[in-house]
Every structure is written in structure tokens, then in C-alpha cells.
Amino acid sequence: MNIPRSHSASFATAFFSLLCVLTTDFARAQHWSAPRTIAEGLSPGNYHLKLYADDTLHTIFQNYTVRGSIYYSTGDTAAWSVPQPISGTNSFFGSFALSPTGKRSMVFSRGDYPHQVISLSRFDNGSWKSPVDLYDGDHNSAFPAVAYNQDTLLIAWMNGTNNYMDPVPGDVYTGIVSADTILHQTKVSTGNKGAWSISIVKDANNTPSVLWQSLDARLESRLYHSLKTSGQWTAPTEIGYGRFPVGIAGPEGMLQVIYHNEIKSRIGYRQYNGTSWSGETVLPQSNAPSSTGHGNHKIVMIGNTPLAQWSTGESIMMAIQKDGRWSRPRLFTVGTGEAADIAVTKGSLLNIVWKSGGNMYHSFSSVDTIPPVFASFPKLLRDTIEAGTPVTVNWKISGSDTMFHTEIAFSTDLGATWKVIDTVASRETSYTFTPPVLFSDSCLIRMTADDFWLNKQSAYSTTFSIRNLPPRSFSLSGPLENTIVTPNIVAFTWEASADISRDTIRYSLRVKSMLAQAGLDTTFPPTLTTSASLTIKPVSVNDTMFAWSVIAHDGIDSTMNIGGPRTFIRPIPPPILPFPLFQPFDSARSNVPNLQFTWRKPMNRLYDIMRYHLRIFSAPADSAPPVFDTLIPNILSTSLTVGKFVLLPVASYADSLFYWHVLADDGFDTVHNIGGERRLVLALPAVRTIPSSIDFGTVTPAATVFSDLKIYLPYIRKISVDSIYFIRKRFFTTAPSIPPVLVKGDTLTISVGFSPDSLMMYEDTLVISGEHAAFTIEVPVHGTASYSVGIPGSRNDRPVEFGLSQNFPNPFNPSTVIPFHVKTTGRTTLRLYDVLGRDLMTLFDQIVTPGSYSVEFVGKDLPSGVYICVMHSGPFTASRKLLLAK
Secondary structure, three states, X not given: OEOOOOOOHHHXXXXXXXXXXXXXXXXXXXXXXXXEEEEEXXXXXXXXXXXXXXXXXXXXXXXXXXXXXXXXXXXXXXXXXXXXXOOOOOEEEEEXXXXXXXXXXXXXXXXXXXXXXXXXXXXXXXXXXXXXXXXXXOOEEEEEEEEEEOOEEEEEEEEEOOOOOOOOOOEEEEEEEXXXXXXXXXXXXXXXXXXXXXXXXXXXXXXXXXXXXXXXXXOOEEEEEEEEEOOEEOOOEEXXXXXXXXXXXXXXXXXXXXXXXXXXXXXXXXXXXXXXXOOOEEEEEEXXXXXXXXXXXXXXXXXXXXXXXXXXXXXXXXXXXXXXXXOOOEEEEEOOOOEEEEEEEOOOEEEEEEEEOOEEEEEEEEOOXXXXXXXXXXXXXXXXXXXXXXXXXXXXXXXXXXXXXXXXXXXXXXXXXXXXXXXXXXXXXXEEEXXXXXXXXXXXXXXXXXXXXXXXXXXXXXXXXXXXXXXXXXXXXXXXOOEEOOOOEEEEEEXXXXXXXXXXXXXXXXXXXXXXXXXXXXXXXXXXXXXXXXXXXXXXXXXXXXXXXXXXXXXXXXXXXXXXXXXXXXXXXXXXXXXXXXXXXXXXXXXXXXXXXXXXXXXXXOOOOOEEEXXXXXXXXXXXXXXXXXXXXXXXXXXXXXXXXXXXXXXXXXXXEEEEEEEEEOOOOEEEOOOOOEEEEEOOOOOEEEOOOEEEEEEOOOOOEEEEEEXXXXXXXXXXXXXXXXXXXXXXXXXXXXXOEEEOOOEEEEEEEEOXXXXXXXXXXXXXEEOOHHHOEEEEEEEEXXXXXXXXXXXXXXXXXXXXXXXXXXXXXXXXXXXXXXXXXXXXXXXXEEOOOOEEEEEEEEEEOOEEEEEEEEOXXXXXXXXXXXXXXXXXXXXXXXXXXX
């Protein structure tokens, strides 16, 4: 690294042109000094760079990509000392501290990974002393932080790992240094996977806090905080997601921290009120990719105003917080982002050091808090304008060189509400805009200027008049003049109307008969589209000609279509003819709750659009009100599906007879279907059960188990249950002795019991019957008695015969259990075939001893159908059909 021999005025002048390239209007407006070179010839890369301040400035820096010595330099607004390396600081990171009495100390980690130690160097008699090792842990020690509490030196560091693949956790330690020795060493926390970016922050009462980051189980970075109270460090508090925390004591000593939010790639901000951390505030437009690295953001206090600085990787940005909100970021430099840091000296002088290319620079600025002042109010070039045409406003600003941007807003309600049009740069003094749609005849312009410190100054223009231009003329499209229109629903179309004022155009359609008989005048509600459809129905053969026109509205003025009203003829059609019904057939029976009704479209010479009324009755028509009537809404198609919630039998099975017919309407006539009403019998199941079948599985002989069965009415309103019984009596129930009466919505629960007395598979059917044969329901019940509980290969010692039992449940979806029995020791196989004899899979293939077994078959990958299970065991062969029903 080359160190400049002189920092003469000629050298600063030579770099003034570079400043003009690197800095923007913001930097110039803030009175930033010409950049002064601190060091030259630095190697490329992301440098670890820090700036500290008391009465003077102190900076330390090192190459972040190539481990090397830490360099130190001190300076002020006039000159900087030649950077000097600190002997023996082969290191990744270092931290610098200043005491209130001017003492200077630096801690850093030195050595090579995976074994580094924490070292200390003190500044004495104009030079840095050789480093002294303070801590040499069992693992890598790194990321030290240091701070003075009066003249007592506090340090914090990590002992463990900074490699997230290393299983060794990163333990956070703190200590007090006396005579170059750590006293009162304390482990604050055990990190999950490593600990990075440790920093010490003190509040207004000199109470120290430690901030650090660590990886969680998902390898995402989280921030932690520990506070020292009554001589003890509190348990770590998780702050939230983030990397590289940098803290400061803010107004009234409130702890504040900014950090890199790697999820949002933004700079985050939180504050600590003494008991808890606030939610995250993301600084506006603070793009900060993770590649910017450690040390490229910082927060400082200028008086009671927090100022944040960060690097985007390509430029250096700054923002301040005032009245609880952060300002929009201000660009300091472009073309650099490798490293930067800021500090405030006494007297609120803002300083920044940054690295650009191979050089490191320093610049400073005084804090200007004078708000901008409008020297002249905005002035319009014209007092009256047409809406939709450009308007130009002009202004001048004086009294402040720190003005950053001007906000332009307008009001059309005498200042009650404002709408922001745009923001312009500080150096602009003119702006042209086009007012949007205005529903008033005046407009007010407001100009608001603010500087970097969010000081504002507003000015108002005088009111100017707005002249609205009506919509332009437009033409009608269809129906054409004197056209005979046969459909009763007439489609109207027209061209769009243009509007110079860029207003929103709405259209009104007007239709009336030429004789203007009552009920034929109509105005279609305003619409944004250029088409509409209306039902046109003459009331007399002498009044079949209609006139139509369209009006375009912009909210202020209106325009009629070119050529005025246009006429068309809507003749009265001849009567429509009767039509037949299709399905359901007369006296049809249905056992499904959803029925489709269909019919043929009636003949109509003018091809009018038909509407149909499907009407369903529980008694012959006109003797009772319909249970279903589609008068509202009308049906346009020739079919309709009616659901179970409409066609429910009223009280009993005798109410399952329904009557239905269809009426057709073309807007003029209504005709009944041919053949009058049709009858329909809705034979729905009376009762249902939950579950639909019972499987007890495998039960030990002589044991007794129970399963609940719920009986309910899905459709019928009321029914008497006559009997509940088993066909083979292999199971038993606890059904009530008196047949109950079930009402729709009620549930009858009975218990089904199983108490086997021998080793075998049991099958039976539970029958529930009611007052009508259609109400009978059967529930399959299965169970197996065995000492082997569904585990292939387990057996019991009782003698058995060869056998392949029926699977249960059957049908099944998707799994079933297949019991089988083996008489002699030997190889037993169960294979699965389809009905074409194709071998699909092996279900069981083992050498077993005599006993009862079962195997579970899961058919989720097979389609529905019948399958064959074949068992081979010595001389024995048997097969069973399995029904997979998905």
C-alpha cells in the first residue's frame, strides 16, 4: 500500500474534479468539503473500515478479502496523519475505543482460522504498543468489540466458530480488562451456529449492552441483545431477523440499532425502550444487498437527530429520522460502495470516510438547519385553461442551499383535500403538468419544499379557472335505420366518444315507440361500455316502430350521437306452438336426489328468445302451491337440474309422488307443454347409517368389544323403525326394545357387540327396517377371532386347518385385511391377480409355522375393479375375490 507523502492544497485541488463526478446535488447542497485522500494504492476488495471521533478523528481499516495488518490514522478537517500499521495484527476484524479522558485501545482477532485469539493494543506516547493476547479459547475466537466505561475497558467476543457448517456453537463472552488482563470473564450466550458482528453499546447511564447475530436452525441470521444490570448480564433477547447490528444511544438514552435485513435486502431499524424492542422499520428505498458486507452501515446522533448511512454496493446513501419517520435516502456518492463509515465530532460536524477504487477519502459537512424559503410564489402562464391541456407553474427558492426536493399538489375543493402530482429536484424552478378530470371550475396549486432535515416551506398559487370540453360526437352502429328486428332482446351498439379533457365517459341509451304509448319510453342506466341489450315488446300492432339514441356524459357536459335518433321495426310475432316434455318420463321412479328435467324448444317463426317456467307440485296442479317454481328467475335453456333440498318427501313415503309441467313464454304469449302434467315418484332411501359398515378387526377369543352405529334420516321427514336384527346372529346389539320414531334431524345411536368364542372370521348383516320396504337398510359387520393381531408371521398355538378367509372390509378403499390359516410348517405365498389372470404383485411370501395370520393390502395405486387373491401353502391352494371400489 502506498501512503502519500503530503496532503498539500494542490493535491486537494487535483481531486476536486473527481468530487464533481462522484458527488450529486445532495452532496454539494450539504456543503461537503472536497475529498481529502487518507491512503492510496489499496488493493481491490471490501475493506473493514471504521471512523471514530472525539475532538479529532480516528480511522482504522484493513483489507477484508486479504487478511493483513490493521492500519490507523488520525486527522481533522485540515490534514490526516500517514496511516501506520499496528504490529502483529494479522486479523479479520478489529474494534477501536476512545475513553472520555483520551485513552485509545484496539482489540482484534489475529491468527489463522480455525484458531484465532483475541488481542489488545493500546496507544501510548504517540504510538501503538505491541499486541497482548487476552483470550485463547478452545476454538476460533473472533469478532471482538470494545468500549470504555469511563476509563474501564469492556470487551466482548465470540469463542467457537464463524463457519455455519461447523457444529461447534459460537459462545458470546464479555470481560473487563485491567492491566492488559481480562478480569471477570462471563459467558453471555451460547449461539446456535456461530456468532457474528458483536458490538457494545452504552446508554445515557453508561449501562452496557451487547448486540450480535447468530444462525438459527434454518441457517437464517437473527439478532440478539443482552443488557448488564446489577452486575449481571440478562438472558439474551431475540430481536428479529437481521445481520451486522450497529447500535447507538439515541434521544434520552434510548438504545437504537440498524442492521441489514437479508430477507428484504434493505436496512432495518429498531429501538429499545428499556423493556422491549420495537417492531422493524425498513428505511425507505434502502437497497442494501448482502454482498456489501460487514461495517458498511452505521447510525450516529447529530444532536437529537438520528442519521443512518449505508452502502448499496454502488453508492453511499444517508437518511435521517425526524418526528418518528425516516426521510427518503439522499445519495452521497456514486461509483463506490466497497466501504464507508461516518462519525460526528464535537460541534455537530458530520464526517465521512470511504473507499473508492484503490484510494480512501475523507469529507466533512456542517449541519445546516435553515428551512428553504420561496422567494416568489408559483405563477401560472394563463388564468384560464382547458381541462386536459398542460399547465406550467414557475417559482424561485432562496434562503437555503440544503433544499432537496419540491412536492407539487393540487386541490379542486378550495384546499380541503390535496393530491400530490409529482416531486422535482431542488434546482428546478418550473414544472408542467396536465390536470386530470375535474368536477369543479377552479384549481389550487401547492408547492412544498423540504431539505435533508425535513424542514418544510409551503407556498400557494392563486386559483385559476378550468374550462371543460364536452365529449366529441360519435355514431350509432346497430340496429341500422328501418331494420326489422325479430328477436325480442335487441342488441344496441355505438362508437366510443373521444374527450379532449380525458374525462371518464358514460353513456345513456334511450328507446321509445314512435307513438309513445305508455310503458314504451325507457332510458338505460349510464354505462362505461359502448353496447347494451334490451327486451323490446310492442303492445299494439299499430305501434311497432321504435326510435333510439345515445347520450355521452363526462360529468359536466353531454353530447348526443351524430344524426339524432335512429328507427327500427319490432313486429308482433305469431303465437308459439305447444311442445313436448322429454325427461323424466311419466310415472318414472328415481332413487337419486338430483333430477334433470328436459323438454323440446317450441317452434317460433321470429326465433324469439324463449323463457321457460318449470313448476313442480306435491299434488295435482292448482290443488296445492308448487314446491318448485322458476318464475323468478326465468330459465333460458331447455333443461334444469333440481336438487334434493327441493324435492324432499313431506312426511312419509306416500308423499314421494310429484307432478310437473313447463310453460314457455316469448314475451308475447305463454303456452303449456303437450300432454299436461307428468308424474314422478322419488324413491329415496329412508335411513342412513354412520358408518355404513362395521369392522371389529382382530379380537382375542372370549373378549367382548363394542362399536357405535348412528341411524339418521337424510330425506324423509318422519319414520317409524320396526325392527333391528342380525341375519346369522353372530353379533349382538343394544337396540331399544320399543321401535323408535325418528324425525328428520334426530339421530338414533345403538351399540353393536362382538364376543367370539372360536378362532375364525365372522361375517353378518345388521338389518334395520321401517314402515315401508323401501326404508330397509343393511349394514355389513366383520370381525376375526385370533391370537395374532394383524402381524404377518405371528401365530397362535391352537391347531388350525388350511384356509383363506374372505377379506374385510369388502368392498374396500383403499386398504383391506386378508386372514389366512396354515396347518403345517412350510413356505406360504399370497399373490394378487386381475380378472385377466395377470400377476400383479406378491402380498406375502414367507416360511411360517402352523397358525392364523393376516396381511394388509393397500390398493391406492390400482383402479377400481375385481381382483383375485391366490394362496399356496404346501398341497393347499385357495383363492378369494377382492372388490376395490374407489
